[in-house]
Amino acid sequence: MKYLIIFLCLASITLNAQDITGRVLFDGMPLAYANVYLKGTSKGATTNEEGSFIIKNNPAGNYTIIASYTGFEPQSKTIKITNEDVDVNFNLLDSSMLDEVVVTGTLKAVSRLDSPVPVEIYTPTFLKKNPTPNIFEALQNVNGVRPQINCSVCNTGDIHINGLEGPYTLVLIDGMPIVSGLSTVYGLSGIPNSLIEQVEIVKGPASSLYGSEAVGGLINIITKLSENAPLVFADSFVSGWGEWNLDAGFKARIGQKTDVLLGINYFNYSNPIDNNNDNFTDLTLQDRISIFQKWNFKRKENRVFSMAGRFFYEDRWGGEMQWNPSYRGGDEIYGESIYTTRYEILGNYQLPVNENMMLQFSYTDHNQNSVYGDTPYLATQRIGFSQLTWDKPLKNHDLLFGIAARYNYYDDNTPATFRADEIVIPSIFVQDEIKLNEKNNLLLGARYDYDKRHGTIFTPRIAYRFKPTENNIIRLNAGTGFRVVNLFTEEHAALTGSRDVIIAEALKPEQSINVNMNYLSKLFTKKGHMFTLEASAWYTYFSNLIAPDYDSNPNQIIYANLNGKSVSKGVSLNIDASLSNGLKILMGATVQDVSQTENGITERQILTESFTGTWGITYRIYKYKTAIDYTGNLYGPMRLPLLGDLDPRLPESPVWSIQNIQFTFEGLKNFEIYGGIKNLLNWTPNKGNPFIIARAEDPFDKDVVFDSDGNAMVTPDNPYGLTFDAGYVYGPNQGRRLFLGLRYILK
Incomplete structure (x- = not known):
């Protein structure tokens, strides 16, 4: 009888023992040979190539189950076993x-x-x-x-x-x-x-x-180092509008000491669409190719030496639907056609000396051949840059010294550029990061630039970091900034031919003072969730701001240094959550006020939203090896450039949003298939507006009657007294569309 009782007890325990199953993943991909065990017991398992594991015959009770893998942060969860098997999944985080x-x-x-x-x-x-x-x-x-x-x-x-x-x-x-x-x-x-x-x-x-x-x-x-890049990769997608994009490339070793990365991007869109029926293309047609190559050279003592180069060519045009290259530069059919050729070279070379000294250099050559209707814009820009830094750590000090030189060459065919602008700007800078104690750091920095057109420019900054705990940090930054302006490299509206450009004075460099407060916190839960919270507040004050004045005269853009001030201030919040069930959420919001004050009158800056919101939500369905991404943004109202008091277009944009959804299947070896819908809400800026392009039917203003001051007059054919204008735009004019892509990666 005694043995029968013992047998029945053991049988009862066995019958009540349940299995624990699940998977261990990293960013949705299986981790093979990860360790999974029950804390305080000798029971455990190792995952297979699919990342799956099973721990058999576990008696009822509460347990802590832990998954670990070299190079990843261990993750633990609390589970309860009753009379059913338990399924539990882990999504480990790379320690880096x-x-x-x-x-x-x-x-x-x-x-x-x-x-x-x-x-x-x-x-x-x-x-x-x-x-x-x-x-x-x-x-x-x-x-x-x-x-x-x-x-x-x-x-x-x-x-x-x-x-x-x-x-x-x-x-x-x-x-x-x-x-x-x-x-x-x-x-x-x-x-x-x-x-x-x-x-x-x-x-x-x-x-x-x-x-x-x-x-x-x-x-x-x-860009990636060669050891982090895939051996071969290709990624291509097409959209329902006829867009086609291709990324492709590989890495290779040449000899024993040289690695090379090659990447090619090609994009083509050649399907004119006019959904808003204004006889103008809703999306610019493009034919673009870019070739990028990076060389990494192995040197003694692991010193750095890398060089990269890129070639970029693009042919883009937009305009009336019947336009073709034979009309380029004429006044019969309106089109805006841009040919761009660009070369880039950059490199990093660590000097063969005992000190940590790095020489960096780059050169770009940019040639642009454009016509805006019958107005040509031919521009060449060359920028050479060289910088030598010396990184010198000392006790409680981390010093950085640098000298730099920048060569700028710019020339175009506009009346404002009487001769080519060519200048060399030498600079020297120093930075000292001081470790006050384990929780407090102070950074001091300053830069001196000399521009013969403007003289000496001095830009200091200070930064303070307080780290009360390992995963919490508070930062306070303050500093100055400056910008030397090449007007026509930056103001497309000045080149469309629809307005005359007036430069009211010799423009001075813009200067700013900025203060920024930042808080960042990371939180890890026992259930394997990770949260990152980041909040910022900033205030920037500009002097000598160069502001284009669109309002004083609808036929002119008047450029001058602001006789007053410009202020940018706001707050932002980012939340990043990685949950162990495969859900990842990234959300952010910004509230801002960007204004200009002149002669006692304060106005919001044109084309600047009052608030924004962004989000990216990813959910992985491990069973079907599928990921769902829902991304989007939300923009608050912004002041828009009208052509006069009679302009019937909205003076302020509505609240608008672009939202997208994507499905990705990762169940094929080395391949991913993805597709979805862009602009789910089918939002375009013409909604709520009588038109976007002013006088699209008369782009050369042939039927506009002007008064003696050059202002457009109201006529039966022009009831609002407008001229042709394409600058009233604040968002993409491309509606809802499907997309489908295929990605291949061989590591």
């Missing part, structure tokens, strides 16, 4: 993701949490959530950053950061300032996503390190 490395804020590779300057990081995974043919468009889902389309005909644009216009943003590739006003968008086009390591964004002035144009912020595109 918990403490990302950034270089843009201080010109040094430092932990994001240790950097005294707040830097935002966006990886190729972020860019894949809403596939675009270039990074310019991808930035529409970054909080506080807005790609601005400046012309509804040719679709040229720039990047706004915290409400400041494109010329205030400096774009870099691998830390080299290779672009400026004429070519900001081109610098963000044509680099395949698979060759991008990360995109770093700094909001606020950084002129003490980077000089002119780094007034509103920085966008630094960092």
